[in-house]
Amino acid sequence: MRRFASLIAMAAVAAFFAGCAPDTPERLSAEAEAAYSAGEYGKAIAAYERLLEVSGEDAMTYANLAQCALGAQDLEYAKTCADKALTLEGEGPTAERARELSGMAAEARQDFTAAARAYRALLTSDDTTLRTRVRSRLARLYAKQKRADSALAMLLAAYGEAPQDALTLYNLGLLCVNEPLRLRQSALDYFRLAERTLPEGTPERAKAKTWITRLESNLNRLRQVPPSPGNTRKGAEYLRKARENMDRKRWRSAEDYARQATQADPANFDAALTLGRLCTQNNHQSDALEAYEAALVLRSTSPEARYEAARLAYTMKRYGDAANFLRPLLLTQPKNLSAADLMMRILYAQQKGADARVWGEYCLALMPNATETYRKFVDSLPRD
Secondary structure (H helix, E strand, O other), X not given: OHHHHHHHHHHHHHHHHOOOOOOOHHHHHHHHHHHHHOOOHHHHHHHHHHHHHHHOOXXXXXHHHHHHHHHOOOHHXXXXXXXXXXXXXXXXXXXXHHHHHHHHHHXXXXXXXXXXXXXHXXXXXXXXXXXXXXXXXXXXXXXXXXXXXXXXXXXHHHHHHOOOOHHHHHHHXXXXXXXXXOOHHHXXXXXXXXXXXXXXXXXXXXXXXXXXXXXXXXXXXXXOOOOOOOOHHHHHHHHHHHHHHHHOOOHHHHHHHHHHHHHHOXXXXXXXXXXXXXXXXXXXXXXXXXHHHHHHHHOOOOHHHHHHHHHHHHHOOOHHHHHHHHHHHHHHOOOOHHHHHHHHHHHHHOOOHHHHHXXXXXXXXXXXXXXXXHHHHHHHOOOO
């Protein structure tokens, strides 16, 4: 009997050295991981499938299979494996990974509705890194659908939660530089932040550097030259009189004085802004918008001028202009609730209900004490 046992042991050793080692879960897992790392996805799939035979059904193994199938571009099998993982384990990190993989498979199949549904389910995850990554995936999805404003909302949400995330900064730069946004200054600002954050040697860092050089040259060539100062003393005197009349609610006289202030000193930002406000008060909307535009030539970063111009354009039903005024403000002040709410209303007025909902949900994240009426309005907007 002892001799028989020795023969069995010798046969096992011989089999091992002949490449026929027993299929233990540990060996199969190691073999699958090594094959995946080497890009040998078919071999990795075979090892994971054998692991299922040896160890029985397991959510993590199915999730790993889904990832390998994605690498092999077998999208239907990736979906099947991700769904099986979710059937076995509906909550927790493995389930979240399976949902993300399911979304990636759907996105690769151009099934954007299914992909968005899978990604959105992960926005309530406790994992900040996962939420940030999924928001970037949703932003890419929306960009593919030519929904730049929804993509912007997703990236701003990611930036607000993880301001040092290098890929979020890089993706914001890419979004800003492309049509239809074409926000060169914002793109340059985000690419500069990304270039300082991205690891040396990565393709994204090299591309960010290229964009920085290109945008700096472009902006220097296109930079708007503000008007030269005029009679600054006279301009200041007219502006003082305009404000005195404002205090007395003599709106027409105040507007006349503000207009004289801008004519006397075209480089006076406060005079242009005051004229915009007074023209708005007096319902001279076209003149008001022109005054706000003049103020923004003098100080393009002014949040007051941008928001007031956007709100006026929205009132005038010039929704495209309103959004154009608003986007640079949101990029510099992503947590500006008034601006985010106005963007939602602009998109709603443009009959872009799904985009309005994305911004509405962004607003709700900024205002945890939102009224029930506001929540119901956002919930009434259509999903993708």
